[in-house]
Amino acid sequence: MAKQLGMVIDANACIDCKGCMVACKVANQVPGDNWRNWIKDGAMDRSAKSKKRMVFQPGNCMQCDKPTCVTACPTGATYKSKADGVVMINRDLCIGCGQCIKACPYGARYRNEKLKVADKCDFCSNRREVGLEPACVSTCPTKARAFGDLNDPSSPAGKLYAAQKEEAVQVVNAQSDTDPNIYYLGAPGDKHWPVKAQMPSAFTFWKNVADPGVKVLMGLMGVGVLAMLGKQLVMKNDAPEEHHGEDGHE
Amino acid sequence: MADSYRPALSRRGFLKLAGAAGAAAALGGGGLSASKPAQAAGGLRPGFESKFTVCDMCFNKCSAIARVQGGVVQKLDPNPKFLKSRGMLCARGNAGVEQVYSRDRLKYPLLRVGERGEGKFKRISWDEALDIAAEKMKSIGERYTRCGFMFMAGSDMQSSFVHRFAEAYGSYNTLSHESMCLIAGTRAFLDTFGEVPIPDMLYTKYVVMVGANRFESLVTPDSIDLMTAMNNGAKLVVLDPRYTKTAAKADEWFAIRPRTDMAFMLALAHVLIKEKLYDRKFVGEKTYGIEQLAKHVEPCTPQWASEQCDIPAEDIARIARELAKAAPAAMVYPGRRSSNYTDSTQIRRSYAIVNALLGNWDRPGGLTAARKVGLSGGVPFEPPFYENNPEDRIDAGRAKLMFPEEGSFKLARDAVIAGKPYPVKGWFTYHTNPMQTAANRQKTIKMINDMEFMISMDIQMSDTAWMADLVLPSQTYLERQDPCTAQQGSSACACVVMRDPVVAPLYESKPVFWVMQQIARRIGLGEHFDFTIEQFREKQLSGLQGAMDALKRDGVYYNPSKLYGVYEGKIYKTKSHKIELFNSRYAEMGLDPMPVYTPPKAGGYDRFRLVVGRNAVITQSSSQNNSLLVKFQPTNHLWIHPDPAKEMGIKDGDWVWVKGPHGKQRLQAKVTHQTRPDTVYMATGFGVLSTGLKNIYGEGACIAEVLNDDFDGISGNMAMHETWVSVGREAA
Amino acid sequence: MLKRILMVLLVLSFIGVGLGVSLAADGKGNSRKGKYLYRKNCRTCHVENGKAKELSPVSKTQAQWKTTFADPKKLPCAGEWAKLSDKDLTDIYAYLWGHAKDSPSPAKCK
Numbered sequence A: 001m002a003k004q005l006g007m008v009i010d011a012n013a014c015i016d017c018k019g020c021m022v023a024c025k026v027a028n029q030v031p032g033d034n035w036r037n038w039i040k041d042g043a044m045d046r047s048a049k050s051k052k053r054m055v056f057q058p059g060n061c062m063q064c065d066k067p068t069c070v071t072a073c074p075t076g077a078t079y080k081s082k083a084d085g086v087v088m089i090n091r092d093l094c095i096g097c098g099q100c101i102k103a104c105p106y107g108a109r110y111r112n113e114k115l116k117v118a119d120k121c122d123f124c125s126n127r128r129e130v131g132l133e134p135a136c137v138s139t140c141p142t143k144a145r146a147f148g149d150l151n152d153p154s155s156p157a158g159k160l161y162a163a164q165k166e167e168a169v170q171v172v173n174a175q176s177d178t179d180p181n182i183y184y185l186g187a188p189g190d191k192h193w194p195v196k197a198q199m200p201s202a203f204t205f206w207k208n209v210a211d212p213g214v215k216v217l218m219g220l221m222g223v224g225v226l227a228m229l230g231k232q233l234v235m236k237n238d239a240p241e242e243h244h245g246e247d248g249h250e
Numbered sequence B: 001m002a003d004s005y006r007p008a009l010s011r012r013g014f015l016k017l018a019g020a021a022g023a024a025a026a027l028g029g030g031g032l033s034a035s036k037p038a039q040a041a042g043g044l045r046p047g048f049e050s051k052f053t054v055c056d057m058c059f060n061k062c063s064a065i066a067r068v069q070g071g072v073v074q075k076l077d078p079n080p081k082f083l084k085s086r087g088m089l090c091a092r093g094n095a096g097v098e099q100v101y102s103r104d105r106l107k108y109p110l111l112r113v114g115e116r117g118e119g120k121f122k123r124i125s126w127d128e129a130l131d132i133a134a135e136k137m138k139s140i141g142e143r144y145t146r147c148g149f150m151f152m153a154g155s156d157m158q159s160s161f162v163h164r165f166a167e168a169y170g171s172y173n174t175l176s177h178e179s180m181c182l183i184a185g186t187r188a189f190l191d192t193f194g195e196v197p198i199p200d201m202l203y204t205k206y207v208v209m210v211g212a213n214r215f216e217s218l219v220t221p222d223s224i225d226l227m228t229a230m231n232n233g234a235k236l237v238v239l240d241p242r243y244t245k246t247a248a249k250a251d252e253w254f255a256i257r258p259r260t261d262m263a264f265m266l267a268l269a270h271v272l273i274k275e276k277l278y279d280r281k282f283v284g285e286k287t288y289g290i291e292q293l294a295k296h297v298e299p300c301t302p303q304w305a306s307e308q309c310d311i312p313a314e315d316i317a318r319i320a321r322e323l324a325k326a327a328p329a330a331m332v333y334p335g336r337r338s339s340n341y342t343d344s345t346q347i348r349r350s351y352a353i354v355n356a357l358l359g360n361w362d363r364p365g366g367l368t369a370a371r372k373v374g375l376s377g378g379v380p381f382e383p384p385f386y387e388n389n390p391e392d393r394i395d396a397g398r399a400k401l402m403f404p405e406e407g408s409f410k411l412a413r414d415a416v417i418a419g420k421p422y423p424v425k426g427w428f429t430y431h432t433n434p435m436q437t438a439a440n441r442q443k444t445i446k447m448i449n450d451m452e453f454m455i456s457m458d459i460q461m462s463d464t465a466w467m468a469d470l471v472l473p474s475q476t477y478l479e480r481q482d483p484c485t486a487q488q489g490s491s492a493c494a495c496v497v498m499r500d501p502v503v504a505p506l507y508e509s510k511p512v513f514w515v516m517q518q519i520a521r522r523i524g525l526g527e528h529f530d531f532t533i534e535q536f537r538e539k540q541l542s543g544l545q546g547a548m549d550a551l552k553r554d555g556v557y558y559n560p561s562k563l564y565g566v567y568e569g570k571i572y573k574t575k576s577h578k579i580e581l582f583n584s585r586y587a588e589m590g591l592d593p594m595p596v597y598t599p600p601k602a603g604g605y606d607r608f609r610l611v612v613g614r615n616a617v618i619t620q621s622s623s624q625n626n627s628l629l630v631k632f633q634p635t636n637h638l639w640i641h642p643d644p645a646k647e648m649g650i651k652d653g654d655w656v657w658v659k660g661p662h663g664k665q666r667l668q669a670k671v672t673h674q675t676r677p678d679t680v681y682m683a684t685g686f687g688v689l690s691t692g693l694k695n696i697y698g699e700g701a702c703i704a705e706v707l708n709d710d711f712d713g714i715s716g717n718m719a720m721h722e723t724w725v726s727v728g729r730e731a732a
Numbered sequence C: 001m002l003k004r005i006l007m008v009l010l011v012l013s014f015i016g017v018g019l020g021v022s023l024a025a026d027g028k029g030n031s032r033k034g035k036y037l038y039r040k041n042c043r044t045c046h047v048e049n050g051k052a053k054e055l056s057p058v059s060k061t062q063a064q065w066k067t068t069f070a071d072p073k074k075l076p077c078a079g080e081w082a083k084l085s086d087k088d089l090t091d092i093y094a095y096l097w098g099h100a101k102d103s104p105s106p107a108k109c110k
Helices: A018-025 A070-073 A099-103 A125-129 A136-138 A156-163 A201-209 A212-221 A222-233 B020-032 B096-101 B126-144 B158-170 B185-194 B220-229 B247-249 B263-276 B278-287 B290-296 B302-309 B313-326 B343-360 B409-416 B443-450 B512-521 B535-538 B546-554 B585-590 B643-645 C002-017 C031-041 C061-068 C077-084 C084-099
Strands: A007-009 A037-040 A057-060 A079-080 A088-089 A145-149 A169-172 A182-184 B004-007 B049-054 B063-069 B072-078 B110-112 B120-125 B151-152 B206-210 B234-237 B252-254 B328-331 B426-430 B453-458 B470-473 B482-487 B495-499 B608-613 B637-640 B654-660 B664-671 B679-684 B722-727
Touching: A007 A057, A007 A156, A018 A037, A018 A136, A057 A182, A070 A079, A070 A099, A125 A222, A125 B637, A136 A145, A136 B072, A145 A156, A201 B290, B049 B495, B126 B151, B126 B453, B126 B470, B126 B512, B126 B585, B151 B158, B151 B409, B158 B426, B185 B343, B206 B313, B220 B234, B234 B247, B234 B313, B247 B302, B252 B664, B263 B290, B263 B302, B263 B313, B263 B343, B278 B328, B302 B313, B313 B328, B313 B482, B328 B343, B409 B443, B482 B535, B495 B546, B637 B654, B643 B664, C031 C084
Parallel strands: A007 A182, B151 B426, B206 B234, B206 B328, B234 B252, B426 B453, B453 B470, B608 B679, B637 B664
Antiparallel strands: A007 A145, A037 A057, A079 A088, A169 A182, A169 B004, B049 B063, B063 B072, B110 B120, B110 B470, B482 B495, B608 B722, B637 B679, B654 B664, B654 B722
16 A cells, blocks of 8 residues: 555643644744644633543644645646655745635645745654654654554554554544544544635646646746746755854854 | 635545646746745755754753754754653754854853943953852852852853852852752652652643743653653643643633642641542552641531632532542642742642542652662762861751752842841852842842852853952853753653763853853862863763763653652652651751641732742743743733723833832733632843843833742742732823 | 681680770770771771671761770771770770760761
């Protein structure tokens, strides 16, 4: 079976310590006020007796099977990796148009303040390449996040998925069901936050007609190249910057 | 509502991942970037180095792994072999990189040129700085005796060298942060069980948590083990005037009226004794004073406590029964910070007494004894004796049972200002920030102004450094070599960690060990620092075969030992050699041998009790100004309940003033049900004076400016929850 | 070793009575001076891997220190004790007793 990296998250175990958020920010050099992951608050239960434990719901890009962001991308910079099912962004092709950001029902994407391109969680591809777990997974105090190939019952996430299939749920907006690959166990917390994906009207034609493969080709040959040129002309400061800024390590 | 959960079972595409969109996109994208991981523009690249370190963002000292590339710390990861942290690294631990690369690092020694606290300094060389420090220590020591110079070091792996220096120099006046944190609790458990217990959180079935916030104020392994225990079915009952994250995760939360914890505990004891639910065998064999206790708690009915605590009587009785049912794998969590009230030692004694009744001592899921890891004391030394020194510490006798090494910051400060019983005119601080953490900032300023010379060593210009005459730049924990340190942690085992530098030190920063050594040489005390850190470690590890190898291989050394039943056949280290429900030493000293409850005064809308605390992204002030962590907490707010807020016309986000007996601060209000109507809260670490803390300067309010400096009469611990404040909306 | 024992015996025979320090007032000596004197006079042997058993204040209870000091003649190092003044012994006692295992402030390190 094809590999599909995903997470099975026990939101009950999350104590909202922000460890995953700082770990991610450092590991992926996420600048300024940009974040690749989040923790959603629950509602306060003020009753003392038979109180429900508040659920903090950790999340990040859901690496969807039907990613609206991929559909929305005019250049083919965003794609779903065949190797592991992770939705990736080719920064060289991204023109920073922002369509994918609006197309994500989860708000998982942002425009990287420094690189001026779309950015999001890729399950720490840089760390996985050198044999490390995604930063949020390894750092989590209560080990709320299980990560791995959902189709491989020997991986931490696959094992949990296989064992708790009846309990695990996805958080989806019914109007934009992207078939996410993050599952929540037990009480997953707030479920009303995903929004309807905003698809770019200009590209509706492509979405309905063109084969995605053709789209990529078109993106590269036509719009993409032009856009890249435009981007380089108009935008400055799109080179990757050193990690720790100004007077960091002299 | 369109939004919903969808059960995994109904997931359509799961088993056929390579559907149309997926396959085609993969073909395109994958084809374009086959040779290149498209997104991985930054971060680690192959060839990085992994080096063990020990986190220094709080007192927990978790083992961690620094990923270093090109001489730069790229990332800090948890050490999975470090059982005490259960292989985790929290937000602060992850933000540790910023301690090194902060734009606000102190870069070279600075000498004050303006008025104290004016922030005018000039750069000087290390030689000059050390000469000045040595000269001042010498001259103050000669004119006021060696006890005329005071030393204060925070929770740091090199702090013992500051204390060593003080001893060689001849000053009894050493202080730590502990008298603003935990010594009342330490006192209470020492005076009940004869030692400070390690809660066996992992295997507990029932936890009553009062005066502790373990899911925000993280303590390893307690915080993590508590969640594991809860996942395994343990019940958590939280009593806190605030709805903390611990309260949020609890099975039951009671917004207890502040300063009434003891009434609740005495009522638990009442029910346990009255209904004969306590462990009678254990209490009969191992404790002292059950008859006196029974008599003492006779009037402390749940009904009585209910009126004090604002907790229904039937809940108090039920919790007592539930605790007894789960015992001995049940506990009243001892907690850590106990710098709350003027009778905090007695309050924590009441926690200890309930634990004793549950018979949970030395048993799974209860309170366990500290275990020795076998670390030796390092390079021995024989400090000289200075015959002209006064007899004792400057704060001696100001609290009944003060710890002679920690002393009491509050009482020492009073004594210095009074100049009695003798003058103290010099102060050396390292890695500690009483200007932020000690109640009554004006008094701290007064004390400093009464000093002839103050030296402060830190990694950034803390408010304490800001007041100093000589400021010395310290290396961060990632840049230096430190001695070994032993750690405890319930079933996580006793262990040893140590630090080696993971990157070269930046600027002219130096370790405090080197500074102490250099000053010692200049004033004829060089022989006491005539060793290297390596030699010191060798001595420390001399009794532990293979420890250094383990430290180098795993970043941690364990010395497994018996966890439960270690007290079988042994005496308890109290006066009666039993667990003292009735404290015979207190009785002799004229203290209440049993915790005696006194009701708090009533508050009102013009009069709130101010409580202080922290969360998982701030450690008082030691992690303050960290550019990664201020993202989560850029400032502090005054938490105020909607009822008084409405009455006073305060809306969420409004600017308010908060006024204590000595000072006034302004900050924005957070109108929330997360605090009681009679209690306001603000976090520690803001309202700074130092402009050298660029990420937080001008933000929020300082607790130290508003809090009155009350203290616990037995331990000398600062009492930080005794202050009544008035609050008002700022005129627009 | 034999020489040392002989030496001790010899010294013992000289001092005879009068060694038991008057310690009615528990801990009334100067504990800080006592720590210094203890390190100077006792730690020379009573250290890890030393000539005598390693000792620190927490090695004994307050009652045990009292017993030790009430009748030091039995101790192998009684000869060493004889070299110390009553004042010094009172100070050392104040330190050891004051930081004993079951004292309110048990010593943390040696």
